[in-house]
Amino acid sequence: MTFFDALDLIGTLAFAISGALTALHKRMDPFGVLIIAFVTAVGGGTLRDVLIGRTPVGWMQDLNYLYIITLGFVLVVVFRGKLLRFKLSMLLSDTVGLGVFTLIGIQKGLDFGVHPYICVALGTMTACFGGVIRDVLCVEIPVIFRKEIYATICILGGAVFFVLKEWQLPDTLVYLITSLVIIVVRLLVVKFNWSLPTLDLKPNQ
Amino acid sequence: MTFFDALDLIGTLAFAISGALTALHKRMDPFGVLIIAFVTAVGGGTLRDVLIGRTPVGWMQDLNYLYIITLGFVLVVVFRGKLLRFKLSMLLSDTVGLGVFTLIGIQKGLDFGVHPYICVALGTMTACFGGVIRDVLCVEIPVIFRKEIYATICILGGAVFFVLKEWQLPDTLVYLITSLVIIVVRLLVVKFNWSLPTLDLKPNQ
Amino acid sequence: MTFFDALDLIGTLAFAISGALTALHKRMDPFGVLIIAFVTAVGGGTLRDVLIGRTPVGWMQDLNYLYIITLGFVLVVVFRGKLLRFKLSMLLSDTVGLGVFTLIGIQKGLDFGVHPYICVALGTMTACFGGVIRDVLCVEIPVIFRKEIYATICILGGAVFFVLKEWQLPDTLVYLITSLVIIVVRLLVVKFNWSLPTLDLKPNQ
Numbered sequence: 159m160t161f162f163d164a165l166d167l168i169g170t171l172a173f174a175i176s177g178a179l180t181a182l183h184k185r186m187d188p189f190g191v192l193i194i195a196f197v198t199a200v201g202g203g204t205l206r207d208v209l210i211g212r213t214p215v216g217w218m219q220d221l222n223y224l225y226i227i228t229l230g231f232v233l234v235v236v237f238r239g240k241l242l243r244f245k246l247s248m249l250l251s252d253t254v255g256l257g258v259f260t261l262i263g264i265q266k267g268l269d270f271g272v273h274p275y276i277c278v279a280l281g282t283m284t285a286c287f288g289g290v291i292r293d294v295l296c297v298e299i300p301v302i303f304r305k306e307i308y309a310t311i312c313i314l315g316g317a318v319f320f321v322l323k324e325w326q327l328p329d330t331l332v333y334l335i336t337s338l339v340i341i342v343v344r345l346l347v348v349k350f351n352w353s354l355p356t357l358d359l360k361p362n363q
Numbered sequence: 364m365t366f367f368d369a370l371d372l373i374g375t376l377a378f379a380i381s382g383a384l385t386a387l388h389k390r391m392d393p394f395g396v397l398i399i400a401f402v403t404a405v406g407g408g409t410l411r412d413v414l415i416g417r418t419p420v421g422w423m424q425d426l427n428y429l430y431i432i433t434l435g436f437v438l439v440v441v442f443r444g445k446l447l448r449f450k451l452s453m454l455l456s457d458t459v460g461l462g463v464f465t466l467i468g469i470q471k472g473l474d475f476g477v478h479p480y481i482c483v484a485l486g487t488m489t490a491c492f493g494g495v496i497r498d499v500l501c502v503e504i505p506v507i508f509r510k511e512i513y514a515t516i517c518i519l520g521g522a523v524f525f526v527l528k529e530w531q532l533p534d535t536l537v538y539l540i541t542s543l544v545i546i547v548v549r550l551l552v553v554k555f556n557w558s559l560p561t562l563d564l565k566p567n568q
Numbered sequence: 569m570t571f572f573d574a575l576d577l578i579g580t581l582a583f584a585i586s587g588a589l590t591a592l593h594k595r596m597d598p599f600g601v602l603i604i605a606f607v608t609a610v611g612g613g614t615l616r617d618v619l620i621g622r623t624p625v626g627w628m629q630d631l632n633y634l635y636i637i638t639l640g641f642v643l644v645v646v647f648r649g650k651l652l653r654f655k656l657s658m659l660l661s662d663t664v665g666l667g668v669f670t671l672i673g674i675q676k677g678l679d680f681g682v683h684p685y686i687c688v689a690l691g692t693m694t695a696c697f698g699g700v701i702r703d704v705l706c707v708e709i710p711v712i713f714r715k716e717i718y719a720t721i722c723i724l725g726g727a728v729f730f731v732l733k734e735w736q737l738p739d740t741l742v743y744l745i746t747s748l749v750i751i752v753v754r755l756l757v758v759k760f761n762w763s764l765p766t767l768d769l770k771p772n773q
Contacts, residue, residue, distance in 0.1 A: 181508070185509075186508045187509060187560065189507070189508065190505075208623075209618065209624065210624045215414050215415075218414065221480060221481075224480060272628050275631060276631075276634075279634075290705070294704060295495070295499065295505060297503065297504050299594060299707050300600075302599070302600070303599065304595075304597060304600060309603075310599050353597070354599060355598075356596065356597050386713070389709060390714075391766065394719050394720050395714060398719075413619065418618075418619065419619065423620065424682070429685055429689075499704060500700070500704065500709070502708065
């Protein structure tokens, strides 16, 4: 297993935990909690695979996703009374997931030969749409459409990726710098509580 | 048409009727009722086909689905004032659908050569996700995530399926026993009103 | 670019604007507004492509969709205080979109060799399901299931299409008449405020 694969599993675990916590707050039963953990963790990558035609989709071909998500589910159920203490480690692994998933999505787009803009869209989708599906199943307007600067960081990371590619840096360096940019910006955003302004509907009147 | 195909159509009809009834309760117009009947009946199988890459998806290649769903829609519209009387036959055909759809999903997974765990997931998806899509379109938290032991029975049925396979029983017997287990457990669950406990969020405090 | 392609882009622009306006009313941030504009414009065609197995889906292979949707997004953000004045031009371009998208969906179905009924379903899906996904992401029961005669017009247009084909009219004429039927009926529906009746749940009691 490469270092990249390890980060992928950490991101998957973090997303599974975030999904399971959301489902617990909605008072779902254990099956619901498991499914929401699952779709949060693999939903973005699954949507990406379906749209580019890479089937059977990723998690059907590698059981590690199933195992790691089940682990996340068990952790949440066992430690559900104490998880607030782990808020910082949650944030950190979620942020690592954001960086890694964006990179994976961009790379898959390159493999399928689509335009860089579409690659950036696929990276953003991979990192963010698990959360969108989670919110839809929980009947909430997706949080990334409302207040959190989250997807915008993926788009920024995607831009950095292709600028570095343009400069012909070696792939490893491109991956490293892109991930670091995403991770650092994400932590700054959370630290200083930045958000995009909502657009007032009638500003001229 | 085999006995298996006949059961498939009965399950489709039952799911179409359950979808149409839900849409009526939401006061949708006839087109909405028809569409919700349609996605409830074929949504799970369609999602499965898309994820494993079996396209065009099933209902595009066999018009019987379209006809049987239209029949379900017409039945609901015509008899909508009297459907409560048929509650028991509804439950029975829905339960048959649950058993048959689970088997079909598992079998499709085997055809595509994925791992037994993934086959069980595909069986559960085939049987349950039409109802999930129905609830999402009706802006409800999916009922199977909240209170009904429904998906868990499919997972149990899937486990039985692969244990029997392991014992090298003939296919027909495997199908028969698996369906019967799913159907009997489902009826027991309804009869005794069993449900999974919701997980209290802070049980240790 | 053919005349047909030009109409496609006009329809895409109109649908993007309608999506962006809906997202503004939900007080989403700019990223949310852009995504809702995007899924409203390409969601129906994307679902169709996924279900028939035409991947990578359309908008990944032609950047014009991305550009035109971004244009729609910018127009809405810049002129958001004044858009009510453009209500009529919005309705007209939305109606053109409805006609063109229905035709495109039917044609794609013919290209994949599915039955005429399925082609009509694909045309309706192409024209209407972007709006359904928009409503689901905004946590509303899809408007076309509730009150607007919209999808029914697509089905009517699809029927006209295949009747004309049966008469062996030349393709151009089939396209022209079908679009005109859809557009004229849609304008009449809006003008006279027609809607399908909702089905009263217990009419016989």
